[in-house]
Amino acid sequence: MSAGVTAGPAIIEARDLSVVRGGKTLVHVDRFALAQGEIHVLLGPNGAGKTTLMRALNGLEKADGELLFEGRPVRSGGDRLRLRRSTSAVFQQAYLLATTVRGNVESGLRIRGVRGDELRRRSDEALDMLGIAHLAERRRSGLSGGEAQRVSIARALAVDPAAVFLDEPMASLDPPTRRQLLADLEAIFRRLSTAVLWVTHDTEEALAVARRVTFLADGVVVQEGATADVFNNPAAQVVADYLGLDVWLEGTVRVDEAGAVRLLLLDGAELVCGEGEPGPAIACIHPDDVMVFLARPEAAGTSLRNVFEASVRGFRPAGRSRLVSMDWGSHRIDALLTRAACEELDLRPGQTVYAAVKASAIQLLPKGRAAEPEQARTS
Amino acid sequence: MHFILQGFWESLRLLFGGDSSTYEIALRSLYVSAAALGVSLVIGVPLGSAIALTTFPGRRFIVAVINTGMGVPPVVVGLIVALFLWRTGPLGGLHLMYTVQAMIIAQVFIALPIVAGLSLAALQQLDPGFRLQIMALGAGRWRSFWLLIREIRVPLMAAVMAAFGGVISEVGAVLMVGGNIIGQTEVLTTGIVTNVSMGLFASAVALAVVLMILSFTTNYAMTLIQQAGLKQKS
Numbered sequence: 001m002s003a004g005v006t007a008g009p010a011i012i013e014a015r016d017l018s019v020v021r022g023g024k025t026l027v028h029v030d031r032f033a034l035a036q037g038e039i040h041v042l043l044g045p046n047g048a049g050k051t052t053l054m055r056a057l058n059g060l061e062k063a064d065g066e067l068l069f070e071g072r073p074v075r076s077g078g079d080r081l082r083l084r085r086s087t088s089a090v091f092q093q094a095y096l097l098a099t100t101v102r103g104n105v106e107s108g109l110r111i112r113g114v115r116g117d118e119l120r121r122r123s124d125e126a127l128d129m130l131g132i133a134h135l136a137e138r139r140r141s142g143l144s145g146g147e148a149q150r151v152s153i154a155r156a157l158a159v160d161p162a163a164v165f166l167d168e169p170m171a172s173l174d175p176p177t178r179r180q181l182l183a184d185l186e187a188i189f190r191r192l193s194t195a196v197l198w199v200t201h202d203t204e205e206a207l208a209v210a211r212r213v214t215f216l217a218d219g220v221v222v223q224e225g226a227t228a229d230v231f232n233n234p235a236a237q238v239v240a241d242y243l244g245l246d247v248w249l250e251g252t253v254r255v256d257e258a259g260a261v262r263l264l265l266l267d268g269a270e271l272v273c274g275e276g277e278p279g280p281a282i283a284c285i286h287p288d289d290v291m292v293f294l295a296r297p298e299a300a301g302t303s304l305r306n307v308f309e310a311s312v313r314g315f316r317p318a319g320r321s322r323l324v325s326m327d328w329g330s331h332r333i334d335a336l337l338t339r340a341a342c343e344e345l346d347l348r349p350g351q352t353v354y355a356a357v358k359a360s361a362i363q364l365l366p367k368g369r370a371a372e373p374e375q376a377r378t379s
Numbered sequence: 380m381h382f383i384l385q386g387f388w389e390s391l392r393l394l395f396g397g398d399s400s401t402y403e404i405a406l407r408s409l410y411v412s413a414a415a416l417g418v419s420l421v422i423g424v425p426l427g428s429a430i431a432l433t434t435f436p437g438r439r440f441i442v443a444v445i446n447t448g449m450g451v452p453p454v455v456v457g458l459i460v461a462l463f464l465w466r467t468g469p470l471g472g473l474h475l476m477y478t479v480q481a482m483i484i485a486q487v488f489i490a491l492p493i494v495a496g497l498s499l500a501a502l503q504q505l506d507p508g509f510r511l512q513i514m515a516l517g518a519g520r521w522r523s524f525w526l527l528i529r530e531i532r533v534p535l536m537a538a539v540m541a542a543f544g545g546v547i548s549e550v551g552a553v554l555m556v557g558g559n560i561i562g563q564t565e566v567l568t569t570g571i572v573t574n575v576s577m578g579l580f581a582s583a584v585a586l587a588v589v590l591m592i593l594s595f596t597t598n599y600a601m602t603l604i605q606q607a608g609l610k611q612k613s
Contacts, residue, residue: 041545084516088516107526
């Protein structure tokens with residue numbers, strides 16, 4: 001399992017925290033911590049209680065149990081106001097105030113008593129950071145959805161918060177706008193030391209930004225851990241079903257002089273990929289694309305392949321097919337085989353097999369913030 | 380037809396000939412209505428906001444009372460206020476009957492439900508997420524209130540105009556508690572009524588013209604404030 005631990009001291013910590021409304025417990029967590037400098041994704045299906053938990057953690061909702069902000073308990077309404085003044089939040093909608101873009105970016109600062117030159121300087125910084133300085137004097141009615149959300153994020157970052165809470169910040173944006181903003185936010189958060197709690201139901205969004213993931217279902221934490229761990233070792237069926245059948249491998253892309261693209265995994269293993277840009281990335285391998293052989297297949301005459309010597313870990317039914325799980329070093333590789341193929345191969349747990357994947361079948365997702373070495377899996 | 384034309388000319392003479400009593404009546408009308416509107420805003424906006432933004436038992440009943448209040452006939456309001464302020468009434472000791480203050484009190488009860496009811500409705504129309512966003516910005520109770528009021532600026536100005544229109548044109552209540560005492564409590568609407576009843580059509584027309592000009596000018600000014608900063612749809 002992972003040796004990955006949280007990056008720093010906890011900014012926000014919850015113990016035995018629950019939100020009860022009308023006699024119904026909407027969410028309950030035994031323990032949750034948001035550490036300094038980490039991007040922590042709250043992942044889970046709609047209705048899992050992600051938003052409710054976020055609002056309890058940033059002082060927007062009253063909750064039962066223990067909540068600590070920078071080590072101090074948050075109990076009264078005044079405590080919650082102080083918590084909100086030290087943090088900021090971005091929602092699915094931009095919720096811009098009826099003023100200019102600059103007025104919006106300044107609003108959080110004004111509430112905190114910032115005036116004069118400093119107000120101007122800090123709002124300028126935030127506008128530049130989000131690339132919206134040219135919109136400063138525009139009013140909210142003239143902005144596109146993506147621009148409005150950038151203003152909302154600039155407003156949240158201008159106050160130099162101890163933690164930023166993002167509640168489905170991309171959910172209202174179209175895919176190209178979302179991709180661009182995601183890349184920009186990645187770069188921004190890499191530079192800032194602020195802790196980020198990012199609520200999303202989108203697994204790709206989580207993979208792209210998260211350093212740690214907390215998976216929530218039916219109001220409880222089902223799994224919490226380093227991103228790669230959660231994605232590759234789902235602790236419960238509900239997590240596995242939600243994340244899908246794909247296997248995710250994290251590493252760094254290298255492109256050699258000949259143009260060959262390789263993903264160097266954290267434990268030193270290598271994947272040959274079709275195309276990709278140099279830098280940190282996550283490889284996605286769909287079990288449909290994985291072939292299983294009893295003897296090492298000949299590479300000659302076929303397209304460039306990755307061939308892994310692996311041992312069979314187990315099987316489980318997946319629709320009309322069967323999912324074969326294999327251990328390849330410290331990684332997991334899954335293959336989806338028909339029942340007939342399974343019988344033909346006569347696979348048994350512990351047996352040595354060869355899993356093969358075409359380079360072109362490996363999809364690379366760029367990941368801005370590289371995983372720390374301590375996150376390498378050592379099992 | 381003769382007396383209509385005569386009335387019209389007479390009104391022009393009263394208006395532009397510098398008739399001091401006409402101006403005095405117009406100013407008193409404006410004063411009474413503006414004062415009533417001011418009091419209604421100071422009480423009505425926080426009241427409507429408090430009801431819109433909180434939950435408590437009996438909330439719907441209060442909302443129904445306010446909504447009913449928006450439609451109560453001014454004469455009924457006047458009657459109730461008169462009963463309270465009457466010499467032998469519960470508040471008779473204040474000696475407010477047949478004073479400008481009594482007229483303002485009566486008009487507050489007409490304007491207040493309009494201001495409270497319309498600001499309540501405007502705030503309820505606002506996306507609840509807006510309030511959360513304002514709280515998340517670190518705003519305390521009062522700052523949240525002001526930021527929310529700024530968001531409902533347009534419908535709130537509509538409420539102000541509706542309330543002002545309601546009280547400046549109202550005659551039943553002010554007549555009942557003011558008594559239309561010449562030089563003391565006579566306002567434009569009560570002046571029109573009594574002038575007509577005495578057959579003084581010219582004076583009535585003059586006051587009516589003044590009332591219309593006053594009403595239009597104030598509404599035009601408020602409209603300018605309301606629409607300021609709103610982007611023109613092209």
